[in-house]
Amino acid sequence: MTQDAGSDIRALASTPVTVDASATVAEAAQELGKQHVGSLVVVEAGEPIGLVTDRDLTMAALLRPEGSAPPTVGPVASRPLLSVDVDASLVDATLLFQRHCIRRIGVKDSGGVLVGVLSADSVLQALGGRLADIAQALAREFDQERSPQPAGSATFGSE
Numbered sequence: 001m002t003q004d005a006g007s008d009i010r011a012l013a014s015t016p017v018t019v020d021a022s023a024t025v026a027e028a029a030q031e032l033g034k035q036h037v038g039s040l041v042v043v044e045a046g047e048p049i050g051l052v053t054d055r056d057l058t059m060a061a062l063l064r065p066e067g068s069a070p071p072t073v074g075p076v077a078s079r080p081l082l083s084v085d086v087d088a089s090l091v092d093a094t095l096l097f098q099r100h101c102i103r104r105i106g107v108k109d110s111g112g113v114l115v116g117v118l119s120a121d122s123v124l125q126a127l128g129g130r131l132a133d134i135a136q137a138l139a140r141e142f143d144q145e146r147s148p149q150p151a152g153s154a155t156f157g158s159e
Helices: 025-035 054-062 090-100 120-146
Strands: 018-020 039-044 047-053 083-085 104-108 114-119
Touching (some): 018 025, 025 054, 047 054, 047 104, 083 090, 090 104
Parallel strands (some): 018 039, 083 104
């Protein structure tokens, strides 16, 4: 996979915040609030096995049968933790989001170690910024083409 010019998945990814698979949904929700994040990487024996979001936790808590024990995070987590290499392109990441209908993926270094969590929102924001830059450049070019230039002072674009 090749890196898009100017894109850096590591820079767009957030630092992974983890929770043990045996933690209760309530404990995980407290960690989300404490860390100000919308998802947690679920680990078992120190290894990432999945991802749980604020919505997953809410639904698990609300849908639990009355009188039952509080659910743990392990069964609630989306498994496996889907990921891309840190060198992947934004296109690679968006294809993974699309193919699996998910909004967050792990980012792993060349050794397979989880180094971040990439959200579709971050990618959309980065790509949106690039599209806005292109639109501004085109608008400037159109403005220059429509503005009459004094004789002998023609300017030409970089193309």
